[in-house]
Amino acid sequence: xxxxPLIMLEAVGxxxxxxxxxxxxxxxxxxxxxxxxxxxxxxxxxxxxxxLKPTVRDRMIGDGxxxxxxxxxxxxxxxxRVMDKKFSWLARYxxxxxxxxxxxxxxxxxxxxxxxxxxxxxxxxxxxxxYIFLLVWxxxxxxFIFTLMKKTKKTLRVTGAITRCLIMIYMGVxxxxxxxxxxxxxxGRYQFLLRDWxxxx
Amino acid sequence: xxxMLLAAEAEAAVPKWGIFVDVEGAISGLLTTLILTGLTYYWxxxxxxxxxIPSIRRLPGLDAIxxxxxRATEMGRPVMLANRRDGLGDVxxxxxxxxxxxxxxxxAQYDTRFINLTGSHLVLAVNEAVIQQAYLEAGRPDAFNxxxxxxxxxxxxxxxxxxxxxxxxxxxxxxxxVGSWSGEASxxxxxxxxxxAIQIAAVTTTGQLPFFIASCDYVLMxxxxxxxxxxxxxxxxxTGTIVxxxxxxxxxxxxxxxxxxxxxxxPASQWMTxxxxx
Amino acid sequence: MxxxxxxxxxxxxxxxxxxxxxxxxxxxxxxxxxxxDSLLQFMGNMALFLGGINLFRLHSRNIKKxxxxxxxxxxxxxxxxxxxxxxxxxxNNDPLYKGLYDALIVPVNASMHSISAFFLxxxxxxxxxxxxxxxxVLMISAVxxxxxxxxxGEIISPNVGIVKDWLLAVPGSAVARAMANGLFLAGFxxxxxxxxxxxxxxxxx
Amino acid sequence: xxxxxxxxxDSKIIYVVVGLALLLPVIKPVGxxxxxxxEYTRRFYNYLTDIPKDAVVFFDLSFRxxxxxxxxxxxxxxxxxxxxxxxxxxxxxxxxxxxxxxxxRLEKKAEEIGSVxxxxxxxxxxxxxxxxxxxxxxxxxxxxxxxxxxNETKFDELPLMDRVRKLDKETFAAIVIWQAGTPGSGTWMQxxxxxxxxxxxxxxxxxxxxxxRSGQVQAMIGGMQQAAEFEIITDCLGDATGLLDAQSLAVLxxxxxxxLGNISWxxxxxxxxxxxxx
Numbered sequence: 001x002x003x004x005p006l007i008m009l010e011a012v013g014x015x016x017x018x019x020x021x022x023x024x025x026x027x028x029x030x031x032x033x034x035x036x037x038x039x040x041x042x043x044x045x046x047x048x049x050x051x052l053k054p055t056v057r058d059r060m061i062g063d064g065x066x067x068x069x070x071x072x073x074x075x076x077x078x079x080x081r082v083m084d085k086k087f088s089w090l091a092r093y094x095x096x097x098x099x100x101x102x103x104x105x106x107x108x109x110x111x112x113x114x115x116x117x118x119x120x121x122x123x124x125x126x127x128x129x130x131y132i133f134l135l136v137w138x139x140x141x142x143x144f145i146f147t148l149m150k151k152t153k154k155t156l157r158v159t160g161a162i163t164r165c166l167i168m169i170y171m172g173v174x175x176x177x178x179x180x181x182x183x184x185x186x187x188g189r190y191q192f193l194l195r196d197w198x199x200x201x
Numbered sequence: 202x203x204x205m206l207l208a209a210e211a212e213a214a215v216p217k218w219g220i221f222v223d224v225e226g227a228i229s230g231l232l233t234t235l236i237l238t239g240l241t242y243y244w245x246x247x248x249x250x251x252x253x254i255p256s257i258r259r260l261p262g263l264d265a266i267x268x269x270x271x272r273a274t275e276m277g278r279p280v281m282l283a284n285r286r287d288g289l290g291d292v293x294x295x296x297x298x299x300x301x302x303x304x305x306x307x308x309a310q311y312d313t314r315f316i317n318l319t320g321s322h323l324v325l326a327v328n329e330a331v332i333q334q335a336y337l338e339a340g341r342p343d344a345f346n347x348x349x350x351x352x353x354x355x356x357x358x359x360x361x362x363x364x365x366x367x368x369x370x371x372x373x374x375x376x377x378x379v380g381s382w383s384g385e386a387s388x389x390x391x392x393x394x395x396x397x398a399i400q401i402a403a404v405t406t407t408g409q410l411p412f413f414i415a416s417c418d419y420v421l422m423x424x425x426x427x428x429x430x431x432x433x434x435x436x437x438x439x440t441g442t443i444v445x446x447x448x449x450x451x452x453x454x455x456x457x458x459x460x461x462x463x464x465x466x467x468p469a470s471q472w473m474t475x476x477x478x479x
Numbered sequence: 480m481x482x483x484x485x486x487x488x489x490x491x492x493x494x495x496x497x498x499x500x501x502x503x504x505x506x507x508x509x510x511x512x513x514x515x516d517s518l519l520q521f522m523g524n525m526a527l528f529l530g531g532i533n534l535f536r537l538h539s540r541n542i543k544k545x546x547x548x549x550x551x552x553x554x555x556x557x558x559x560x561x562x563x564x565x566x567x568x569x570x571n572n573d574p575l576y577k578g579l580y581d582a583l584i585v586p587v588n589a590s591m592h593s594i595s596a597f598f599l600x601x602x603x604x605x606x607x608x609x610x611x612x613x614x615x616v617l618m619i620s621a622v623x624x625x626x627x628x629x630x631x632g633e634i635i636s637p638n639v640g641i642v643k644d645w646l647l648a649v650p651g652s653a654v655a656r657a658m659a660n661g662l663f664l665a666g667f668x669x670x671x672x673x674x675x676x677x678x679x680x681x682x683x684x
Numbered sequence: 685x686x687x688x689x690x691x692x693x694d695s696k697i698i699y700v701v702v703g704l705a706l707l708l709p710v711i712k713p714v715g716x717x718x719x720x721x722x723e724y725t726r727r728f729y730n731y732l733t734d735i736p737k738d739a740v741v742f743f744d745l746s747f748r749x750x751x752x753x754x755x756x757x758x759x760x761x762x763x764x765x766x767x768x769x770x771x772x773x774x775x776x777x778x779x780x781x782x783x784x785x786x787x788x789r790l791e792k793k794a795e796e797i798g799s800v801x802x803x804x805x806x807x808x809x810x811x812x813x814x815x816x817x818x819x820x821x822x823x824x825x826x827x828x829x830x831x832x833x834x835n836e837t838k839f840d841e842l843p844l845m846d847r848v849r850k851l852d853k854e855t856f857a858a859i860v861i862w863q864a865g866t867p868g869s870g871t872w873m874q875x876x877x878x879x880x881x882x883x884x885x886x887x888x889x890x891x892x893x894x895x896x897r898s899g900q901v902q903a904m905i906g907g908m909q910q911a912a913e914f915e916i917i918t919d920c921l922g923d924a925t926g927l928l929d930a931q932s933l934a935v936l937x938x939x940x941x942x943x944l945g946n947i948s949w950x951x952x953x954x955x956x957x958x959x960x961x962x
Contacts, residue, residue, distance in 0.1 A: 006581070007582075010586050014586040017587055031586065033363075034558050035584060039584070044527050048567055068521055071525075075521065075522035078526040094526075097489055101493050106670050112877070113900070114660065132653070133897075136657070137654075144423055144661040146257045172623070180629070180887060182592075184931065187753055189590055191753065220503050221503065238675075245675070322529045351537060385591075405666070407658050407662070412599070415603065423662050426662075618942065630717055644721070
């Protein structure tokens with residue numbers, strides 16, 4: 001058995017967390033709350049050490065980029081959410097700026113990969129698979145049209161049922177492939193417990 | 202070397218158009234944006250003017266939210282809505298607020314405890330406001346409990362372990378999973394099904410859908426998630442945006458069929474494909 | 480006005496600004512986006528303590544009101560304060576900080592994820608029933624793909640793997656693409672709703 | 685009745701059986717035969733062997749400890765394959781963990797095959813900041829990556845980095861990504877669509893197969909089976925080949941449960957209808 005305290009701690013933690021499968025219990029809860037405290041601290045520490053401190057030191061003081069104080073001031077308005085209710089509306093400013101910013105990005109960039117895939121639908125028809133592909137694509141796009149699908153029409157009902165089957169085939173494929181990925185995670189833990197900790201294999 | 206040559210051949214040079222950046226899809230992307238905005242604008246104006254616009258088909262998952270909140274009330278157990286990884290600017294978050302305000306309003310009306318879990322402290326700021334507003338509209342501003350709007354850092358597994366712990370300890374009778382999810386989707390809904398909660402999922406990540414399908418009672422997938430969120434607002438203007446989206450889908454289908462016909466008529470010409478490559 | 484209209488207009492103005500900078504060559508040459516990116520990054524990172532404050536508020540109230548499991552809240556705050564102070568004082572490359580962090584976080588990360596192996600099996604047992612057409616199709620394709628993804632499939636027949644690859648590459652990919660396209664359009668519509676100022680829930684409306 | 689009991693079987697029994705099914709082969713592997721998939725593994729291998737000598741390839745290690753068994757196992761064979769042919773490698777990652785813990789394993793491998801750090805390969809480590817950081821590296825690699833590698837050695841002291849000034853198609857012949865989720869290949873498809881992309885997905889290819897068709901990804905493998913195939917094709921046997929046995933047994937167990945579940949469900953339903961009619 002490996003007696004390194006950190007390995008021991010990790011092994012105990014592994015068993016405690018896995019015990020959730022049996023029942024939520026105090027050992028699990030201990031690691032659960034520890035992890036939350038830890039990652040909350042870590043995100044502060046990382047932003048502080050890897051971003052805020054160097055930026056203030058090198059860019060603001062070093063290169064004299066004092067204009068950074070403007071975004072900083074706007075960013076500080078976020079804290080009005082946890083202060084007095086009278087001021088909490090001020091937080092809307094940084095919120096609306098960053099939402100607007102991301103909207104701009106998605107309006108500009110998101111159509112490009114979409115178009116690239118879309119064009120591929122009719123790029124070549126050398127093989128019967130290409131026809132099947134296009135047909136399935138059309139059916140599924142049609143299925144997700146929300147305003148046309150009046151369930152009363154028989155043809156629409158039939159295509160709807162076929163499309164649902166196609167979607168279910170795909171869901172099954174996803175389930176089948178990813179369950180194996182989950183197994184490999186558990187295998188990784190077994191390897192840790194048996195090889196790195198207990199040194200049995 | 203074959204594959205590399207093929208890849209090089211497939212990448213035809215992109216022509217530069219005036220003042221626009223010369224990457225593939227710059228112009229066609231711009232056109233897409235403009236067409237979609239135009240369509241949306243058209244249908245919104247139509248809806249505002251009170252013209253008759255198509256109605257949206259019923260989405261079964263939506264009625265289930267009311268049913269689920271009702272059942273939670275009967276059982277005296279809370280309703281919980283969770284979203285982990287979507288940040289302030291993500292489009293999933295915009296949809297999340299629709300569900301949040303709907304479910305919180307219902308919970309306020311039924312006098313049921315409403316728990317919201319999120320992984321972003323920036324989103325939390327908005328969530329609190331949305332839920333508070335919902336309680337205000339339901340006429341019960343005093344029932345809003347800030348401690349039930351919970352944030353903990355979105356790191357995938359710490360977040361999920363805490364969420365799984367909360368599920369077992371608080372035993373909500375109704376669980377709503379909204380937004381994009383990753384690997385934790387194979388644990389959390391199953392934990393919910395172990396405490397026999399009614400579960401409704403509105404999930405945008407296609408890869409995780411099968412796990413929600415296996416464990417949840419209702420699943421809204423792909424475009425349904427956003428359509429439902431807009432539908433929940435019950436405003437005709439919002440419906441207008443969905444009609445616009447459907448028009449765009451019909452347009453896409455038409456282009457695809459046309460492109461296919463051209464390609465079949467003149468094999469290997471890639472006429473349409475290249476035409477759209479600007 | 481300052482409370483509602485200005486933030487709403489700000490969203491749209493920012494969106495147009497980014498959109499134009501990404502689209503127009505002269506603006507891109509001036510690296511407008513790269514510069515504003517760093518400003519926005521700075522603005523967002525200013526909120527670093529907000530999450531901690533929220534966490535602190537909730538758990539200190541848990542302790543004060545002696546809610547169920549309050550000792551765990553106390554422990555959480557202790558861990559949080561200890562690591563924040565240690566990390567800020569000593570830096571996050573400090574061996575103690577790094578060692579403890581890894582020893583505590585790896586079991587949660589890795590073990591939590593491996594729980595899914597168990598949960599998926601029970602989910603499969605309960606959900607894969609021959610109830611209706613949908614669930615039959617779901618079950619058959621899942622079982623098929625599972626078999627084909629391990630060497631057993633190969634032992635049964637080489638065709639098992641060929642069918643799986645076909646399912647993945649042709650109908651599967653087509654469904655995936657169509658759903659992704661639908662998602663794109665729907666997400667785009669949702670984005671436009673905010674862009675056009677139709678939806679202002681983020682501004683408390 | 686037996687079938688009814690089986691139908692309402694306690695989940696814990698399933699957990700025990702599955703847990704054991706995965707555990708036994710880890711202790712005592714059997715060694716199942718594996719054949720190479722043409723569409724995925726062979727194509728992936730061929731693409732790597734077709735990269736011209738002296739080109740630079742970017743390894744994007746985007747996973748964490750949980751992916752070590754499955755994804756980590758194909759990093760080393762790919763590394764060896766390319767280095768032995770004289771292709772230079774720059775490693776990095778969109779996830780914090782893998783670039784860090786893979787470093788010692790890469791160093792060991794490099795020593796074994798005689799590659800020199802700084803000349804033949806470099807690990808720049810994890811760079812925080814998300815897509816904004818990668819976009820900055822596309823403009824200026826040194827500035828975007830803060831000018832240091834994972835051990836905080838300055839780029840000036842690493843001769844290979846002289847050639848790497850920009851993250852673009854002139855510098856890099858390909859990007860190979862090992863991804864366990866998001867962020868992942870999406871970053872490259874959106875912001876660097878012109879650099880050939882190869883991908884290794886965790887837990888199977890799943891919904892990503894469509895990118896092969898549209899040419900957004902040039903070659904891909906995924907899952908333990910293809911990781912084992914890759915180990916075999918590169919003659920670099922490791923973890924994946926052994927762990928495949930465990931997966932096989934577990935799959936059989938799951939399928940057995942599904943079959944039993946259905947039989948008991950049918951039997952119970954039949955009995956219920958018999959009771960009702962009598």
